[in-house]
Amino acid sequence: xxxxxxxxxxxxxxxxxxGEILHAEMLYDFLTITLKKDQIISIIRHLYDHxxxxxxxxxxxxxxxxxxxxxxxxxxxLHSLQKNYRIRLxxxxxxxxxxxxxxxxxxxxANWLERETFDFFGVIFEGHPNLKRILNVxxxxxxxxxxxxxxxxQTREDKNDTMFGR
Amino acid sequence: MExxxxxTDQLPPEEKQYSYLNLGPTHPATHGIFQNVLKMDGxxxxxxxxxxxxxxxxxxxxxxxRPFYQITPLTDRMNYCSSPINNMGWHMxxxxxxxxxxxxxxxxxxxxxxxxxxxxxHIICNTIIGQDTGATTGFLYLxxxxxxxxxxxxxxCGARLTTNIGRIxxxxxxxxxxxxxxxxxxxxxxxxxxxxxxxxxxRNRIFMDRxxxxxxxxxxxxxxxxxxxxxxxxxxVDYDVRVMTPYSSYEEFDFIIPVxxxxxxxxxxxVRQSEMWESMKIxxxxxxxxxxxxxxxxxxxxxxxxxxxxxxVYNNMEALIxxxxxxxxxxxVPKGEVYHCVEGGNGELGFYLISDGGRTxxxxxxxxPCFIYYQAYPEMIKGSMxxxxxxxxxxxxxxxxxxxx
Numbered sequence: 001x002x003x004x005x006x007x008x009x010x011x012x013x014x015x016x017x018x019g020e021i022l023h024a025e026m027l028y029d030f031l032t033i034t035l036k037k038d039q040i041i042s043i044i045r046h047l048y049d050h051x052x053x054x055x056x057x058x059x060x061x062x063x064x065x066x067x068x069x070x071x072x073x074x075x076x077x078l079h080s081l082q083k084n085y086r087i088r089l090x091x092x093x094x095x096x097x098x099x100x101x102x103x104x105x106x107x108x109x110a111n112w113l114e115r116e117t118f119d120f121f122g123v124i125f126e127g128h129p130n131l132k133r134i135l136n137v138x139x140x141x142x143x144x145x146x147x148x149x150x151x152x153x154q155t156r157e158d159k160n161d162t163m164f165g166r
Numbered sequence: 167m168e169x170x171x172x173x174t175d176q177l178p179p180e181e182k183q184y185s186y187l188n189l190g191p192t193h194p195a196t197h198g199i200f201q202n203v204l205k206m207d208g209x210x211x212x213x214x215x216x217x218x219x220x221x222x223x224x225x226x227x228x229x230x231x232r233p234f235y236q237i238t239p240l241t242d243r244m245n246y247c248s249s250p251i252n253n254m255g256w257h258m259x260x261x262x263x264x265x266x267x268x269x270x271x272x273x274x275x276x277x278x279x280x281x282x283x284x285x286x287x288h289i290i291c292n293t294i295i296g297q298d299t300g301a302t303t304g305f306l307y308l309x310x311x312x313x314x315x316x317x318x319x320x321x322x323c324g325a326r327l328t329t330n331i332g333r334i335x336x337x338x339x340x341x342x343x344x345x346x347x348x349x350x351x352x353x354x355x356x357x358x359x360x361x362x363x364x365x366x367x368x369r370n371r372i373f374m375d376r377x378x379x380x381x382x383x384x385x386x387x388x389x390x391x392x393x394x395x396x397x398x399x400x401x402x403v404d405y406d407v408r409v410m411t412p413y414s415s416y417e418e419f420d421f422i423i424p425v426x427x428x429x430x431x432x433x434x435x436x437v438r439q440s441e442m443w444e445s446m447k448i449x450x451x452x453x454x455x456x457x458x459x460x461x462x463x464x465x466x467x468x469x470x471x472x473x474x475x476x477x478x479v480y481n482n483m484e485a486l487i488x489x490x491x492x493x494x495x496x497x498x499v500p501k502g503e504v505y506h507c508v509e510g511g512n513g514e515l516g517f518y519l520i521s522d523g524g525r526t527x528x529x530x531x532x533x534x535p536c537f538i539y540y541q542a543y544p545e546m547i548k549g550s551m552x553x554x555x556x557x558x559x560x561x562x563x564x565x566x567x568x569x570x571x
Contacts, residue, residue: 027503028262058392059507060516075518077533081389081403084410087504102492112541118224135219135570144227146452150411151224151231 005085006031012023012052017043021073024142036093041101044076050105054080055087059109061114065095067147072098072121093123095146109138110130167373182207187552191220192560197294198566202543202555209551210424214544216450222570227565229530233495233530234260235334235473237530241329244534246513248287248317249329250279255508258413260334261466263504268466271459272336272416274452278349279322279331280414280508281452282443285512288396288445290440293558295435296367299376301340302364304524308314311359314352321345336465337471353449360442361506368439374432381558382430391542394535396437397562401429407509418447418455431561473503495525512563532571536564 009031010024020043023034033044047055048085055078064073071092079086095102102125103110115134122143125131133140142149173455189199199220205213225240241252261268287310293305316326322345323331323338332338361406366526368374383393388401398405406423408416424440425432463471473492474485501523507516513535524526539562547555 005501029339030503030505032503048214057389058520059514060531060538062518064520064529077516081405081410086411086505088503107392108390109196109538109541112537117536135222144224159468162308 007082008052009047009085011086012047012050013043014049016046027088030086032088032090033129034090034092036102040076040091040107041103044078044103045106047078047087053085053087054082055085057081058103058109058113061103061110061117062121063117063145065093065121065146067096068121070095072123072146074100074117074123076103098123099126100124101126119143122146129152167192179272184212189552189555191217194549195298196559198564198569200564200566200569202560204552204555206552208366209553211547211550211552212233214231214457214547214555216540216543218540219570221566225571226530226532229527231526233493234499234524234527235492235529238333239328241532242330242446243258243567244532244571245287245515245536245565246327246509247290247565248283250283250331251287251510251516252509253329253331254280254414255510255515256505256517257332258336258508259504259506259519261501261519262506263519263521264334265473266335266466266468266470266471267498268336269459270415271456271461271463272465274456274459274475275464276339276414277333277343277416277419277452278449278456279319282315282318282349282352284509285445286441288313288442289315289511291560292435292438294560295364295431295557298557301367301370301373304339304363307366308359308363310355311352314348314355318345318348318352321348323459324548333465333472336467338460338473340464345442352455353446354477354484357446360439364439368436376555377432377561378430379428379560380431380554381541381550382428382433383546384429387542387545388429388539389430393513393539393542395510395563396441397429397539399423400426400437402427405515407507413508415504419451421447431557434561434563453458456479469523490509499525502503506516510535512565513539534571535567537571538561540564540569 013021020036020039021033022036025032047053058078059077059079061076066077071089072095073092076089102114112134113127115131117123118131119133119136120143185206187204189204190196191199192530201217203215204211228240229237238253238256241256242249242530244252249556289308293308296304319329320326323329383401385401385403387396389403399466402425404423404425409423421444469488474488477487479489499521501521503517503520505516509515515535516533518531519527520529547558
């Protein structure tokens with residue numbers, strides 16, 4: 001992605017959502033923009049419609065748990081097939097109440113991706129048509145990809161992780 | 167025969183008698199563990215509710231505990247019909263994080279292997295479509311060729327299905343002479359076999375009647391559902407990762423992206439057929455290019471990240487140190503976020519990796535193409551017959567391992 005493309009995207013964003021941008025940088029070949037959480041859906045709608053950006057393809061979305069700052073990030077990756085740009089948007093939600101509006105109103109593809117994020121991180125997508133667990137069993141009570149849940153049973157004594165553990 | 171049926175009886179919906187049918191979880195015609203609860207009006211599907219996750223193995227969580235080179239075997243088990251593409255997609259992701267530039271010969275070798283496995287993947291999918299329409303012959307004919315591809319993989323890495331092929335920074339060893347011979351023999355023998363299969367099905371009236379207009383989706387809906395790979399191209403969108411964001415020197419190759427028009431089962435079948443011919447073209451060009459490169463190079467010269475060959479570990483102090491450092495996680499990995507995508511057997515396969523400088527990823531997310539497009543399945547089979555639903559599923563190339571991660 002060339003420099004001018006980035007500027008176009010950021011200026012297209014700033015037209016309406018100047019105050020929403022917290023941080024924008026290039027991470028390898030990806031323009032990554034961190035945004036305030038409140039207006040994320042209208043921002044994506046704006047990027048979808050804007051003639052300079054046309055981000056009309058949802059590549060993926062997923063959650064990331066940052067235990068140090070006690071936040072869960074939701075990452076949206078959009079692709080403009082017309083102009084062949086890719087962009088990554090990130091919002092941060094507090095772990096205590098990770099609630100954000102659903103993206104299914106714009107992309108039907110977000111349906112299962114949001115269910116997966118709910119399943120593994122407990123992020124609640126408001127307005128989602130069918131928000132229930134998708135890959136794990138329905139009576140599970142934890143959100144397994146959060147960092148406080150270790151991969152292995154911690155009561156085991158036959159494994160010593162001092163050398164190979166994280 | 168029309169694939170979509172009108173409701174012929176005159177009863178209002180609330181008085182109709184619907185029956186519920188469990189298609190799966192283990193049904194021989196679904197080729198994997200998929201459950202669909204179907205609401206049926208006679209033989210016509212009114213609603214479908216897919217349940218997935220039967221073979222969920224928590225790869226994203228497992229990956230947070232494994233060093234980078236140990237994640238490769240996990241990727242094998244996602245789309246197990248084209249494991250080498252997954253392996254190499256993962257290797258390229260890590261190489262992007264570590265800023266490793268690969269020698270041209272290694273990139274071409276990767277292209278040969280990836281295109282071979284794309285052919286293997288498409289062979290499975292297309293012959294299974296034939297199988298589901300009742301034409302077992304093509305399945306038997308072409309599976310011999312898939313066996314030949316697996317023999318090539320066996321020569322290169324020792325494994326057949328879950329290959330664990332290559333390493334971060336190149337290949338684990340140089341390609342042996344026998345493998346080159348087998349590739350050359352395959353290049354001679356495959357076109358007539360594929361042509362034979364083509365003659366059996368492509369213009370076969372029974373097959374065409376059975377597949378045209380079966381499980382079709384428009385380009386707009388396919389894009390809204392984030393389709394990718396042959397399924398999207400069958401709907402008429404020419405999106406191919408190999409062309410849009412070239413990796414591993416795909417930009418140097420001359421090939422076309424076949425597209426369909428209706429997005430139905432027949433178009434998906436035809437797109438895969440044409441892609442096999444295109445893959446052959448790419449392999450032929452890559453083999454020519456490999457001949458011009460120095461024959462001893464099979465990995466990048468970055469000893470801090472590439473595991474040395476075992477004989478050197480035992481005889482060479484430097485190699486021993488590097489082996490120890492890599493395995494114990496003593497090498498410095500940069501912090502950062504990378505996304506890398508490759509054109510997998512059934513779509514855009516992406517790896518989103520966050521590294522915090524530790525020996526394992528902080529977070530690894532797989533963009534699994536069939537997880538994303540399988541959610542359009544209820545919409546695609548609504549109003550069609552049960553037997554068309556089976557055919558639609560097999561033509562979408564949904565792989566249970568990739569779906570459930």
